[in-house]
Each structure stands twice: as structure tokens, then as C-alpha cells.
Amino acid sequence: MPDFAITLTDWAHEQVRLSAVRRTVFIDEQGVPEALEWDADDAAALQLLAVDSAGRAIGCARLLPDGHIGRMAVLPGWRGRGVGRALLDAAVRAAQAHGHTLLQLSAQTHAAGFYVGAGFVAVGPEYEEAGIPHVAMQKRLV
Numbered sequence: 001m002p003d004f005a006i007t008l009t010d011w012a013h014e015q016v017r018l019s020a021v022r023r024t025v026f027i028d029e030q031g032v033p034e035a036l037e038w039d040a041d042d043a044a045a046l047q048l049l050a051v052d053s054a055g056r057a058i059g060c061a062r063l064l065p066d067g068h069i070g071r072m073a074v075l076p077g078w079r080g081r082g083v084g085r086a087l088l089d090a091a092v093r094a095a096q097a098h099g100h101t102l103l104q105l106s107a108q109t110h111a112a113g114f115y116v117g118a119g120f121v122a123v124g125p126e127y128e129e130a131g132i133p134h135v136a137m138q139k140r141l142v
Contacts, residue, residue, distance in 0.1 A: 004078070005051055009047045010047055011043050018047055021060045022060060024075060031131065032130045044064065045062035058074065059074035061073075072088065088118050095141065106137075107134060107137050112137065118139070119139050122135045122136070
């Protein structure tokens with residue numbers, strides 16, 4: 001049994017915990033400018049929150065209404081323990097439940113192999129986003 005759980009939520013109910021994870025990973029650790037991290041898509045997105053057994057936020061992701069997965073982050077102490085894969089799998093299941101047939105994401109290039117392992121394929125050249133190399137990826141759902 002994993003020592004964490006994934007919940008589906010929204011920005012209005014979990015903004016504090018979701019933003020804490022994203023601030024730690026993207027702004028503090030990776031140096032993403034704060035102005036680029038927060039956007040209007042958060043309010044419209046299905047948010048996924050990973051919590052430990054004490055209810056502390058340890059990871060997050062979001063699924064946009066158009067089938068884009070993004071803002072996927074796992075706190076450093078929880079990496080390599082299946083949290084990212086559980087978040088991604090939950091996002092895929094949620095997308096299927098919402099009738100999506102194509103998922104898209106913008107993967108940091110160093111993490112592309114993680115997404116390939118979940119059935120995503122790169123579609124296009126590498127590009128820079130927020131000063132970090134990325135690659136567009138997608139997955140067809142059946």
C-alpha cells in the first residue's frame with residue numbers, strides 16, 4: 001500500500017496546498033518566475049493533489065478542459081516513490097472520464113522519459129519555456 005493518496009479537487013478548495021507544492025518545486029527549486037507560474041487556467045482546471053498519510057501536500061498536477069496536463073510537481077523528498085506516476089495515472093483516468101481522446105503536455109526535457117514510460121510520445125522539437133528546455137508530448141486514449 002502506498003503511503004500517499006491522490007485526490008481530485010479544484011483551485012478554490014485547495015489553492016493553499018497546491019500553490020505551496022508548486023512554489024517549492026517550480027519557483028524556489030527551478031527558478032521559474034512567479035509571474036509565469038500562476039495563471040487563469042488554475043480556476044478552470046481539474047486539480048490533482050497528492051497527500052501523505054498525515055494529509056500534507058506532497059505533489060500536484062492539473063488537467064485543463066482541453067485535455068492538457070500540466071503543473072505536475074512532486075516535492076523532492078517524495079520523488080522516486082511513485083507519486084508522480086500516481087498523479088499522471090489519475091490525470092489520465094480523469095481525462096478518459098471527461099471524454100478526452102488526446103492528452104497533451106509540455107514536458108521538461110529531462111523528464112521526457114518518465115512520460116514515455118506512461119505512453120506519451122514527443123511531437124516536435126525541443127523548445128524553451130520559463131528558461132527550461134521542454135518538449136511537447138501527447139498520448140492518444142482509446
